[in-house]
Amino acid sequence: MITIKDIAKLAKCSPSTVSKALNNKSDVSEKTKIRIKKIAADNNFHLPVQPHDNPNQQTENIGVVFCREEKPLSGNPFYSRVLEGIEGELVINNYNLILTLLGEEFNGQVPKMIRDKKIDGLVAVGYMDKKFIQILKNYKISSVFVDPVDYDIDYKKVVIDNEQGGFLAAKHLLGKGHKRIAFVSGNLQRASFRLRFEGYKKALAVENIPVNDELVKTGGIESGYELTRELLTMKNPPSAIFYGNDTNALLGYKAINDAGLSISDDISVVGFDDIAMAKYSDPPLTTIKVYKEEIGSIAVRKLLEAINSDGPEIAVTTIMPVKLVERESVKKI
Numbered sequence: 001m002i003t004i005k006d007i008a009k010l011a012k013c014s015p016s017t018v019s020k021a022l023n024n025k026s027d028v029s030e031k032t033k034i035r036i037k038k039i040a041a042d043n044n045f046h047l048p049v050q051p052h053d054n055p056n057q058q059t060e061n062i063g064v065v066f067c068r069e070e071k072p073l074s075g076n077p078f079y080s081r082v083l084e085g086i087e088g089e090l091v092i093n094n095y096n097l098i099l100t101l102l103g104e105e106f107n108g109q110v111p112k113m114i115r116d117k118k119i120d121g122l123v124a125v126g127y128m129d130k131k132f133i134q135i136l137k138n139y140k141i142s143s144v145f146v147d148p149v150d151y152d153i154d155y156k157k158v159v160i161d162n163e164q165g166g167f168l169a170a171k172h173l174l175g176k177g178h179k180r181i182a183f184v185s186g187n188l189q190r191a192s193f194r195l196r197f198e199g200y201k202k203a204l205a206v207e208n209i210p211v212n213d214e215l216v217k218t219g220g221i222e223s224g225y226e227l228t229r230e231l232l233t234m235k236n237p238p239s240a241i242f243y244g245n246d247t248n249a250l251l252g253y254k255a256i257n258d259a260g261l262s263i264s265d266d267i268s269v270v271g272f273d274d275i276a277m278a279k280y281s282d283p284p285l286t287t288i289k290v291y292k293e294e295i296g297s298i299a300v301r302k303l304l305e306a307i308n309s310d311g312p313e314i315a316v317t318t319i320m321p322v323k324l325v326e327r328e329s330v331k332k333i
Helices: 004-011 015-022 030-042 078-093 130-139 162-175 190-204 223-234 246-258 276-280 294-309
Strands: 063-069 096-102 121-125 143-147 154-160 181-186 216-219 240-243 268-273 286-290 316-322 322-325
Touching: 015 030, 015 078, 063 078, 078 216, 078 294, 121 130, 121 154, 121 162, 121 216, 130 216, 130 268, 143 294, 154 276, 154 294, 162 181, 162 190, 162 216, 162 240, 162 268, 162 286, 181 223, 181 246, 190 216, 190 268, 223 240, 223 246, 223 276, 240 246, 246 268, 246 276
Parallel strands: 063 096, 063 121, 121 143, 143 154, 154 316, 181 216, 181 240, 240 268, 268 286
Antiparallel strands: 286 322
16 A cells, blocks of 8 residues: 655655645645646545544644754754654644744743644653743643653653663674773753663673773763763773764764774764764764654654543653664774
8 A cells, every 4th residue: 555655755755745745735836746646646645534523623733842952943953853753744634833942941931822722732842941841731731742851741752762772882882892882972861861871881781891980971962072082082092982862973073083093993983863964974873773753753643642532641651662773883893
């Protein structure tokens, strides 16, 4: 049975664009709409009809909130792909998306779409101020949190299997003969990085290797250059580094190159996320693949289930699997 992804491949565009074209959305050109509709017709493909049975559902809008960062959302290699998955799933289900960016510190101003009840549900992605999370409860709106800083919040959540990913990354390096493996990541107060660190520690424990605090460097999600330089200036530097995110890994690449060292001949590297640039880096980065678009898609499905359910909402956590993608940044020693 042909799917929307099959049509997207034939049309050489994203599933989101196919959905928009078939739903006559204005942000797709007429030329593209005609081409996609012809491909769909030739393959006897039609979008599934998604009825809205919940009588309380009136707006057919879903709100999405992100935390405002220094870089625009479109420049974030991780969350921009999550948003693509959210958008694609909403279009397929005939919902509109209303996007709002919040500051890192909540100023008490609840987004208008929530305050004025312009949405049927909310997807909150990434970091959210605890004050906002607390106030959100007052509005009794169905919500799903994606990759939250704190996993203890009383909402539905879609999270990455971070601990397993950390374990797989460190295990891969251990399997290549490395013993002095450094860990570089963002702040460990964030659950995702903390769990990746736990996975790293568990892999070392399996091989009876104690954690060396000198080899653990944490800070910002874009501090990879500085943290890597610290490691390289040690009297006995690591033979391998596991980075808790690919952005830090690629910044680490520059620090290693600037030090006159070679990846992977002198130092092996494993990242986490599998952002688009990972496979184009020199050498291509071995990393832990996170299914970013699928995370966004699953979050929407869980939200729509809650919206259309007559029963009480339960704060279920959905854990998304990861896998190791082996490329050329790790050397056997």
